[in-house]
Amino acid sequence: MKDDNKQPPKGTWLQIAKAVFWAFFGVRKQSDLDSDASSLTPAQVIIGGLIGAALFVMSLIIVVKIVT
């Protein structure tokens, strides 16, 4: 039904990374959100989120390795 994403996605990797980072923190500016919503596709966000989660897990493991 929704075919309004016809225009090619303009989201760059940097923008995805930023969106995912702020998503993990849970804070996002309204203006940034608007630009995210217009330029990022769900697939990009999901892949970005998974990569972000993997990085998060790895960084935690590194921290744990350092302290033990």
Add this chain to the structure above:
Amino acid sequence: MNVTEANSVVLRKLLIFTVIMFGFGFALVPFYEKICEVTGLNNLLQADTLTENTQVDTARWVTVELDANTHGLPWQFKPLQSSVRVHPGELTQVVYEVRNNSDREINGQAIPSYSPQLLGKYLKKLECFCFSKQVLKPREVRQMPVQFLIEPGLPDDINTVTISYTFFELGNDNTVSLDISASQL
């Protein structure tokens, strides 16, 4: 694409996803076993190998108490000596005896348990009857060795440890029939 078609596309995707996740639940089983194997957390059925020559710490004694239990099967199970004194790093052999008191052939599997829990990390078993299932003919008596050493890394404040084995019955299809009715619980 009208709404009904779009809906059934989403429905199909989500159903496939659900089935995948159901399978994922089962895939966690080999995954878990693999992790345990890699990290060496849960190798109850494999003999340990000694990688280097362990130094025997002759200045130190550790008392190893031997314990034996059966769980719901008509076997008599006991160690031949109730405890041994060993030096850390010294290869020791102890013998357990098991007797089938019934008139049928029974398969049993022994499950080890250590006290303190920490011992698991320092106990290396080169040979154990617990590595495989034991099949006892009616009235059969069997003596079974355990060959182990305790690594010298065992913390200094631990002077007495307990190694315990519990025999569980394996059915013919390798199942344990824990004959406990709810009223007994």
Add this chain to the structure above:
Amino acid sequence: MAAVHDHDIAHAHDHHPTGLMRWLTSTNHKDIGTMYLWFSFIMFLTGGVMALTIRAELFQPGLQIVNPEFFNQLTTMHGLVMIFGAIMPAFVGFANWQVPMMIGAPDMAFARMNNWSFWLLPPAALLLLGSFFAPGGAPAGGWTIYPPLSVQMGMGMDMAIFAIHILGASSIMGSINIITTILNMRAPGMTLMKMPMFVWTWLITAYLLVLVMPVLAGAVTMLLTDRNFGTNFFNAAGGGDPVMFQHIFWFFGHPEVYIMILPAFGIVSEIIPTFSRKPLFGYSSMVYATASIAILSCIVWAHHMFTAGMPVTGQLFFMYATMLIAVPTGVKVFNWTATMWRGSMSFETPMLFAIGFIFLFTLGGFSGVVCAIVPIDIQVQDTYYVIAHFHYVLVSGALFAIFGGAYYWLPKWTGHMYDETLGKWHFWLSMFFFNLAFFVQHFLGLAGMPRRIPDYALQFADFNMISTIGAFGFGLSQLLFLYVVLKCIRGGAKSPAKSWEGATSLEWTLPSPPPYHSFETPPVIR
């Protein structure tokens, strides 16, 4: 958010059946929502009676009322009934009523499947409760159904396993329906980022449900085959591992606790702006924080198992990950507080419950962070401290949000205002007795009283007595809620279309009560 739409006129050609058949065959999201809510309330009272029996037994040391076997069955069944029977169906009921009206859809995407997913619940509930009458009684090994106990129990366990299967299937179907409705059925102009927060939280919750419910189904299926078909997934003697069940169970179980709280966040995020007469502060942050919580919830499960035997690296990893979840949750709490800041607030019953929610849920969240710290958790594991912690997040969290949501939307659903005085009484009685019942349990836990025991040492007697008094007060206060709801259904002051001055979302553009078929012509969102 304003909407223009054609007023839906009752359809002259609408011949839906009446009486019992209306409810049995209904595919209407409002009917099904109502049934979900009543079902969950009945299960809430059932689980509540179990809880009160537990508390009555614990009123004094020694065994007075029930024997230990039955006590264990009660604690187990109280957990299962409240989680799978009361809290989860209540939120699905809210979703059924509200999601289509809030996004301007005529109904749920799959109306027949919706009917099916509700009508799976009563048989599942009968199966679950019927296990009390099975030989050996109901499951008694705790709601987490850990092996080896759950492998050894009588056939009541099999009945519970089947009940969990059916309830899981119902949840999955409900979630698929909700996801599809939200993704495909939004009115023109209702972009994802214009959706009300409640719809957002439910979208994310539904994804979590289809992610983890099948895993639970797999776990209990393995239990079932271990029990009946000779497999050895969890049997140490046969080469299995009981700890593996705990890992698989909590892979489901931890996201499950967020499944039970995210819709509550959504409801509170609707109520607070309405009664503060300000838009929700940091709407986008709230969306992102919800997503963040959902993702993080999948990687912290083993903090339920710190004492089950785990390398120290594992303990530290799960401890850090768990403590970091508090960050997005904290963002939400600050956003709600900031929404109230300098708002022209009024304190009707829904707002009271929402503020009570923020206050007490934060307390429960903090005790959660305390439990996340490994050395402390090893101390308080399986004590009343844990009981106090999760009742603060589930009763004063999820349940208070459900009450708040019910009061908030009752005028919309019934067309009548509820009795405000009685509603406030209900809140203050619940608030007082809830804290009486559960705050002291923190002390009991820190003093070392274990959970799931029918008898206890004498030094715990005073706090247990206080807790029991609080529990009975809380339980009886809920009858007041029943009375208020029934009174509201039967009559009362007419509610205007917009029952609350500060309400903005789409459902308030419909008359109260909304017509049986609403938004058949989609509204246009400007």
